[in-house]
Amino acid sequence: MGEVAIHVEALGKCYRLGERADLTTTFREMLMGLPRKWAKTARRGIGRGAGRSGGDGEFWALRDINLQVAPGEVLGIIGQNGAGKTTLLKILSRITHPSEGRAEIHGRVGSLLEVGTGFHPELTGRENVYMNGAILGMRKREIDTKFDEIVAFAGVEQFLDTPIKRFSSGMTVRLAFAVAAHLEPEIMIVDEVLAVGDASFQRKCIGKMGEVAHSGRTILFVSHNLASVQMLCDRCVLLRRGRIEMEGETGEVLAHYLHTEYKSSEVAFDEKTERDGAGKARYRKIRLLNEQGRQVNAIAMGEGLTVELTFEVNDPPLRYPVFGVTINSPLGQPLLSMLTHQTHGQMPDSERGGAVRLHIERLDLLAGNYNLDIVVLEHSQIQDRIRRTINFDVTPRAVYPTGKLPKSHEAVMFAPLKWTSDYQ
């Protein structure tokens, strides 16, 4: 005790609903809305301090957050989409302001909410390293000294003077991560950046993160990849609907999270949903149906499953769309990736959106809890991607003659099989 790196007290963040969706407001609308707005502010002015929530279209993305992080500690933050993880990190990185409460940070902070922020396709690899480094808060001198190391880590030595628009996406991502990995503040705030690159580079990234984690730096780490949370973090905080639901040793929190994770057969997405992509198309809803076409949140092992995705097109037409669904293990490992251009062929262009259905004839997963990521692309550009959209259970069934099944940590799949023997 005594020394603290991060101290958070009764922190909260409130959005007025519609505030985020205000993008298209025009001047005329503002002028016409002014009288109403003034009346509203006047009312809010009086009501302030009463601390009531939910009134007047308010939405608390985060509420009553109290946290202490000791120097050198690696704290994981987990929770569903929209639980407030990213909002918390954004407040602590000063990107957005809290609505109430306070936080104190002792030491130099570096935040990494994304890799490759500020990368420009026209600039060369070398130039982008400097640009990105500066945005992440590195000094030019610091970048100079680490430059060779960064480039070696990314493995792009020959392409340093090539504009990165000619880089493959893998190379770009490797370079971006390499810059980020060489950031050396006392306190690091990291959001979901490990999900980059191919499998071998991911291992390298996690290795590097582990190295950083054990170098005595304080790290706040948000990830959907529970496996990496488990590997890197000593302690974990579980957020649910903007509040801390549980705080404690990582194993316990993860177990609680997996156990209580909200299961449903249908999830609708709105502007509060955490997603990325260019936004020409947006998913509105995901539904799970069983073989009989009934909406379900569980199927038996080896049964068929239909995933119905409803989407809309914001900027028609959506050309050469590619839809994709990935089934992940509870720890976030992808098990099955189904993209239309690989598993089906070309999909028709879309003007207004609608539904697209993926029929999986049989799903040979062992009993357990799984979740789905969904994505839609135009050409090869991601338009919308939502991770861990929905969780569903696969219930046990006697698929083997013994009636027994492998344990969940032993395997995730089963197969129609038989053993024969030919020996003495």
Added chain:
Amino acid sequence: MAQAPPVTSPPKPVLEIRPPKGWIGLDLNELWDFRELLFFFSWRDIKVRYKQSLLGVAWAVLGPLAHTVVFVVIFGAIAKMPTDGLPKWLFYMPGLIIWEYFAGSLTNASNSLVRQAHILKKTYFPRLLIPLSGCLTPVVDLLIACVLLVGLMFVFGFTPAPSAFLIPLLLIMAMASALGMGLVFAALNVRYRDIHYALPLVTQLWKYCSVVVPFSEIPAEWGPWRFAFALNPMVGVVEGFRWCVSHPYMSMEQADAPMQTEAAFQAISEAVAPLELIAIGLPVTLLIFVFGLYYFKRMEKYFADIV
């Protein structure tokens, strides 16, 4: 215990995060801390600008040249507008060059936040850096265009006037008013995308109020309207810049165009006017700048949430 080696480090900086109350003060120390990032933003924009184009630097010359040709033909040759006794080329070009700097800065600054929305949502730095760098990058174009201007001055037999030491001041005036306005527009643009459409109209109209008519030609009987015209800081900047670069150096005998030079001398002798104009424009510039800064800092806290 595996611990980081004890380092005798200075006391760690403590950062406090609280809900913002009203106006967030201008933190000059912090701005200074981030000077390198300002440099990188500007450096990136300059690089990208010249990399992406086929003609590269030539655009910085072609732009003002084409504008000047149009003005010389339309306002000079066809409309026969008076040019303060200066050769038409030397009347329009300096005005257009400095005007293009102003308009470029204003447009850059106004669109800067929206264009860099992505970065705003992912990292922290003083938001002011973005519009500020928007006003720095067009300086490069300005300098290149000035090479063209110097060439033209040589052709017509002009040198910079003794008043040329005022050029930095004029440049600062243009920058400060572009930044001031740009800050207001940038903050509004985050919320109301109308700005994006309104801006070209505003700069076009403003241009005609600033570079076409010499102030000396505005009839004295207009009285207060004359003064109102001078409130536009760019009138002072444009007239001042013209005054700074229009000193004829050739003697009357050797000049090819004695008429022009003679008229120019006369213009110089009457050239106290720009000083007055600058004196009126300076406080207006200051006002625009301070208001822009105030408005921007007041709106700053919402940028990342709504952009």
